[in-house]
Amino acid sequence: MSHAIKNRCLWVLIFVGSVGVSAAEYRGVAPIVVDAVRPLAAGPVEGLLGERLDLWREHRLWRVGRDPFLLDGFKSPPGKHPWQGEHVGKWLHAATLAYQATGDERIKVLLRETVDQLIDAQDTEGYLGTYAPQRRFYNPDDTLAKGSWDVWTHRYLIYGLLVYDRLFHDHRAVACCVRMGDLLMASFGPGKRDITSVGTRNGLSTVVLLESMVMLYERTGEERFLRFAENIVDCIERNPRLRLSAVMRDSADVSIPGDGKAYQLMATFLGYAELYRHTGEHEYLDPVLAGWDAIRERHLYETGGPWSFKSNDVRNHECFTPSYFYHPTNCVETCSTTTWIQLSLLLWRITGEARFAAEAERAIFNHLIGAQSPNGNDWAYFTMPNQPQRGYKDEVTCCASSGPRALEMIAQHLSGTSGRILIVNSYLSRTVPLAELTGREGELIVEGNYPFEEEVTLRADLAQPTRLTLDLNLPIGVKSMQIEVDGERQNLERRPSGYYRLARLWKPGDTVRITFEFLLSVHFHGSREGTRWMSFMRGPIVLAQDVAIQTDQPQVVLAVKNETEDASQWIEPADSRSLRSYKHLQPLLGKVPVYKIKGDRNIILIPYYLAGSFGGGVRTMFPTLHEDLSRLQDK
Numbered sequence: 001m002s003h004a005i006k007n008r009c010l011w012v013l014i015f016v017g018s019v020g021v022s023a024a025e026y027r028g029v030a031p032i033v034v035d036a037v038r039p040l041a042a043g044p045v046e047g048l049l050g051e052r053l054d055l056w057r058e059h060r061l062w063r064v065g066r067d068p069f070l071l072d073g074f075k076s077p078p079g080k081h082p083w084q085g086e087h088v089g090k091w092l093h094a095a096t097l098a099y100q101a102t103g104d105e106r107i108k109v110l111l112r113e114t115v116d117q118l119i120d121a122q123d124t125e126g127y128l129g130t131y132a133p134q135r136r137f138y139n140p141d142d143t144l145a146k147g148s149w150d151v152w153t154h155r156y157l158i159y160g161l162l163v164y165d166r167l168f169h170d171h172r173a174v175a176c177c178v179r180m181g182d183l184l185m186a187s188f189g190p191g192k193r194d195i196t197s198v199g200t201r202n203g204l205s206t207v208v209l210l211e212s213m214v215m216l217y218e219r220t221g222e223e224r225f226l227r228f229a230e231n232i233v234d235c236i237e238r239n240p241r242l243r244l245s246a247v248m249r250d251s252a253d254v255s256i257p258g259d260g261k262a263y264q265l266m267a268t269f270l271g272y273a274e275l276y277r278h279t280g281e282h283e284y285l286d287p288v289l290a291g292w293d294a295i296r297e298r299h300l301y302e303t304g305g306p307w308s309f310k311s312n313d314v315r316n317h318e319c320f321t322p323s324y325f326y327h328p329t330n331c332v333e334t335c336s337t338t339t340w341i342q343l344s345l346l347l348w349r350i351t352g353e354a355r356f357a358a359e360a361e362r363a364i365f366n367h368l369i370g371a372q373s374p375n376g377n378d379w380a381y382f383t384m385p386n387q388p389q390r391g392y393k394d395e396v397t398c399c400a401s402s403g404p405r406a407l408e409m410i411a412q413h414l415s416g417t418s419g420r421i422l423i424v425n426s427y428l429s430r431t432v433p434l435a436e437l438t439g440r441e442g443e444l445i446v447e448g449n450y451p452f453e454e455e456v457t458l459r460a461d462l463a464q465p466t467r468l469t470l471d472l473n474l475p476i477g478v479k480s481m482q483i484e485v486d487g488e489r490q491n492l493e494r495r496p497s498g499y500y501r502l503a504r505l506w507k508p509g510d511t512v513r514i515t516f517e518f519l520l521s522v523h524f525h526g527s528r529e530g531t532r533w534m535s536f537m538r539g540p541i542v543l544a545q546d547v548a549i550q551t552d553q554p555q556v557v558l559a560v561k562n563e564t565e566d567a568s569q570w571i572e573p574a575d576s577r578s579l580r581s582y583k584h585l586q587p588l589l590g591k592v593p594v595y596k597i598k599g600d601r602n603i604i605l606i607p608y609y610l611a612g613s614f615g616g617g618v619r620t621m622f623p624t625l626h627e628d629l630s631r632l633q634d635k
C-alpha cells in the first residue's frame, strides 16, 4: 500500500471513530471506583519544599519553556534525539501545576503559546511526533520498531495536554489528544499490531501509553479508548518477557518484567492503577500494590530513591536488579524517583493509606531535591548515596524534565479530604482553607520549621465554633507524636489507614501543638561486595557527608559492636568548633540538622540533599567493621 493510500485509510478510520462528537461535546466519565481520599488545595507551601518549588518556578521553568529544543522536532521533523518529544509533555504537566499554584499570568501565556505551536504541528492523520515519516510508529516495518521512542512521545503529549485541559478547558487540546489516540489505536488497537513489538525493553517503553489512554477515556468518555487500554494490558500479559500481573502475583520480583526497567515499570503501574479506577477490577490494582511493596522493601534507599544497577544480565544502569546487588554506588534515575512519588500519591488517593503519602514525602525531602541544584536550573540525572560528584547539569534530559513534576505533585498532596475529614499528610507550613469541609469560612494554619524542628502548631482561624476532624500522618523517621490541644494532652487512636484521628469542636483560635519524637536512627545494609554499610537519619532527613572530591579523604570505617537502631553511639550534634575548618557549612548550623561522627576525624554530617551541592560529592553510607572481626585483625 502506498503511503498516501495508507494515510487516507487511517483518516477514514479516524473519521468513522469520531463521527458525531465534536471536541466541545466530550463529557468525560468519573471513575467507577471512588477515590478513598482526594488532595485538597492549600495556600503557598513554605519551608524546605517552598524553597525548592520557587527554585524551579523562577529558573528551570523558563529555561526549558523558552528553549526551541522543546518544539523544534515537531515543527521540522526529524528531531535531533529519539525521545526529544517527551520534554514538552512533561513541561506542560509541571508548568500547568505551577500556574495552578501561583496564578502567575506569565506562565499562562507561555503555556498557551506552547500548546498553540504544538497543536499546529500535528499532522492531519493525528501524528504528533518528532520522527521522520518512514520511521513513525504507524509504519508497519518491524525493523524500525525496536528502539523507537515514538509512542513514548505521544504518551507524554497526551498526558501533558490533558493536564493542561483540566485547568484551562481547552477543547483544541482534547481534540488533538483524540486524534493521537485514534492514530495509535489504528496501529495497535484490538486486532492490530501487538504494541509490545515496538520500543525498548520488550515493549515496556511503549506500554507506558496505558495511563494516558485511560486518561483520554476519562476525559472524553469514548469507550474505544478504554477498550484500547484493556488491549494494551492483554498484550503485556501475553508477552512472556513482560507478564506484569503474573510476575507480581507469583514472585513480586520487579527485576523481571521488561528487564525491570525501573522508571518504565513504575509508569506502567500507573496505567494499571488508573485502569482499576475505571473498571473496578482488582486484577489491575493487585499487581501494583505488590510491586509497590516489593520496591519499598527491597529497592529503596533510606533517601527514598528507587535504586537500579547494571548487572551482567541486563547491562543497563536503569533496571531493578535482585536485592543482593545493593550497594551505595548504585544509580537512582531522577525519572525513577519522580515516578515512585507519582505512584505513591496515586495509591494514596485510591486506598487512603497514610504510608503511601509518607513514602512520597521521604523521597521528596531526600532523594528528589538532592537531584536539584540549589541554583534552581540544573538537575542531576543519576544520583547515589555515595557519589564523587553530584553531576548537576544544565541540559534538557528526561530526568531534568521529570524532577519538577514531582515537586509540583507533592505540593498538591500535602493536605487531603475524605468526606468531611481533613487529612494532614505533611507538617510543612501552609494555610489550608476549611470552607469546603465545614461549610463555614475558616483556615487551618500549619506553622513551624518541619522537618527540621520537633514542634509544629495547627491553629484554627475561625469566626465561630466549628466541628472538624483531622487525620494526622506520622512521618517516616518519627517514633511518636505528642499532641496537645490548648495544653491538654490527647490520646489519639491510630486508624487502620495509618492516620491518628482528632475529632473535636474547634473554638476560634484553638491551637494543636504537635511535638515529634524524631528518631536519630542508623540503618544497616549488606551489599554485593560483602561489606555491611550504615547510614544515619534524623527524623525524616537522611544525613550525609559533604565531600569536595570523594577520593581526597580516606573513607572512615565505623566499628560496630551491635547493630542497634540508635545512632547516638556513632554520631552527636556538631557545634561551631567542629565546623571551624568547614567555612561553607557554618551557615547551616542552627538551620538544619548538623551532626558529627564521634572520634577524632571530625566528619560532619548534614542533610543528604545539601551534601555535595556546594560543588563536590556526597557520602551517605559508611562501611562497617564488626568488632569481633576488628579484634581478630588486631591479633
Ligand SMILES: [Zn+2]
Pocket: 333, 334, 335, 336, 397, 398, 399, 400, 402
Ligand atoms: Zn530520566
